[in-house]
Amino acid sequence: MKPVLFVTNHAPPFRVGAFQTLHERENVHFALIGGGVRHGGGGTQTALPFPTLHPPQRAVARLAASGRYRAVIAGLSGRTALPAAYAGARAGRVPFVLWATIWAHPRTPAHALSYLPLRHIYRNADAIATYGPHVSAYVRTKLPKGPVFEAPQAVDTAFWEAPAEPDRRGDFQLLFAGRPAPEKGFEILQQAADVGTLVVAHDRSPEQLRNLYAGSDVLVVPSLPTRDFLEPWGLVVNEAFHQGVPVIATDAVGAAAGGLVRHEQTGLVVPAGDVRALRAAIHRLKDDAALRRTLGENAKHEVAAYTYDAWAQGMSRALAAC
Template sequence: MKPVLFVTNHAPAFRIPAFKALHERENVVFALIGGDVRHGGGGTRSELPFPAVFPEERTVARMAASGRYRAVVAGLSGKVALPAAYAGARAGRVPFVLWATIWRHPRTPAHTLSYIPLRHIYRHADAIATYGPHVSAYVNTKHPHGEVFAAPQSVDVEFWTAKAQPERHGAFQILYAGRLEREKGVDVLARAWDGHGTLVLAGEGPLEVPGALRRGKCEAADLRNLYAGSDVVVVPSVPTRDFLEPWGLVVNEAFHQGVPVIATDAVGAAAGGLVRHERTGLVVPAGDAEALRGALRRLQDDPALRAQLGAAGRDAAAEYTPAAWAEGMSQALISAEKAC
C-alpha cells in the first residue's frame, strides 16, 4: 500500500506519540517543512519513530503530485506549503485532507490576502480533520464539500500521567504555564491576582506580574512537578487581531495531573469542550480580570470543589489520547479516499 504524505512544520515532542500512532495505522511519511512556530512548541527530534523528510516548501507540490502517495494531508503551516500540497494533490489526482487548526481567521492585512485561497481549500478538500468541535463549527461556516472530523488534541499521556515530585511554594499555589505575552492574557492575570496565594509563572516573555514567582522556561519533567504541586492552573488567553488560542495543551497536561483549570472562553480547550464550566474547571470571559479574580478566590476558598474538578478533569482528559487523534485523522482519510 502506498504511503500518505502529511505536510506540517515540525514534529514537536507532544506530537510524537500521535504521529507515530497515525503512521502505524496508515503508513504515513511526514514532510516537515520547518519555519517559525508560535503555538504549542516547535523543534523536530533527530530520531523519529516514523518516516520523515525535510523538503523546501516550494517542492511540496511536486511531491504531492509524484504518484508515490495515495493521499495528501496538510495543515496551515508555512507560507506556500498548504496551497502547494493542495495543488499537487489535485494534479496527481489523489485525495486531499485539510488539517484545520483555527476557529477564526486572523485579521491582519497579510492574513486577509490568504483568506480567499484558504476558503477555496475549505470548500473543496475531500475531507477535513479539525482540532475539535469549535474548529469544526467554524469550518462548517465555509460550506465544505468534504466531511468534517474532529481529531482531539492530545499530549504524551504516559508522560503527563506519571507520578511527579510536587514543587510547591505556598499554601495555595496558582500556576501559569506559557509565553508571557499579551495574547496569553498575562496582563489580565496581573490585574486579577490580588496577592492571595502564590502565583508561579512558568514561561518566558516580556511581561511581568509583580509579586509572582517567575520560574522561567521549564523542562517537561519540572513542569510536571509544578502541576503536581499546584492547586489550580490558569489559562487567561485573550483574542487579538492575529491570535485566538487554538487549543491550549497545558489544559491536557494539568488535567492528567488532576489539577483543576480556570480558562477563558477564548481558549480552544474550553470552546472545544474539555474545560466545562463547573464540571471539569471554571470558564470566565476573556479579558475580564474581575471574573478571573472571583474564580481564583472561589477555588482558593473551596478545596472540595478543587478536588471535584480535578478528578473530573483527569477523567475527561483520559479520552484525549494520541490514539484518538490518529483515529480522527484516519476517519478523514477514509472519507477522502471514498470521495475520490
C-alpha cells in the same frame, strides 16, 4: 500499499507520539517544511520514529503530485505549503485532507490575502480533520463539500499522569504555564491574582512542569483574542488535567471552546480580558477546596479520552472517507 504524505512545519516533542501512532496505522511520510514557530515546544527533533522529508515549500506541489502517495494531508503551516499541497494532490488525482486548526481567521492585512484561497480549500477538500468541535463549527461556516472529523488534541498520557514530586511554594498555588506574552493574558492574570502564590513556568523541563502541576491548586489559562491570534487549544490544559488539577480558562481558549474545560464541571470559564471575573474565579477556588477536588477528579476522568490513538483514529477516519 502506498504511503500517505503529511505536510506540516515541524515534529515537536509534543507531536511525536501522535505522528508515530498515525504512521503505524496508515504508513505516513511527514514532509517537514520548517519555518517559524509561535507556540511553545516547537522545532523538529533530529531522530524521529517515522519517515520524514524536509522539502522546501516550493517543492511540495511536485511531491504531492508525484504519484508516490495514495493521499495528501496538510495543515495550515507555511506561506505556500498548503496551497501547494492541495494543488499537487489535485494534479496527481489523489485525495486531499485538510488538517484544520483555527477557529477564527486572523484579521491582519497579510492574512486577509489568504482568506479566499483558504476558503476554497475548506470548501473543496475531500475531507477535513479538526482540533475539536469549536474548529469543526468554524469550518462548517465555509460550507465544505467533504465530511468533517474531529481528531482531539492529546499529550503523552503515560508521562503526564505518572506520579510526580509536588513542587509547592504556597498554601494556595496558582500556576501559569507558558510564555508571558500579551496574547497569553499574563498581565490580566497579574492584576487578578491578589491571593495565593502565582508561579510562572516558562522554559521548564517536562519533569519540572509535571512537578509544578502536582504542587498547584489551579492552572490559569487567561489567553486573549488578538488580530492575529486565538488560542487554538492549549495543551497545558491536558497536561494539568492528567495530574487532576482544575483549570480556570478564558472563553478565548480552544480547550474551553472545544469542550474539555467545561464551566463548573472540569474547571471555570471566564470572559477573556475580564479582570474582575478572573479574580472572582480565583477567589472561588481558593475558598472552596471541595470544589477544587471535584473539578480535578472530573478533569482527570474527562481527559482520559484525549489520547494519541484518538487523534490518529480521527485522522484515519478522514482518510477512509475519501
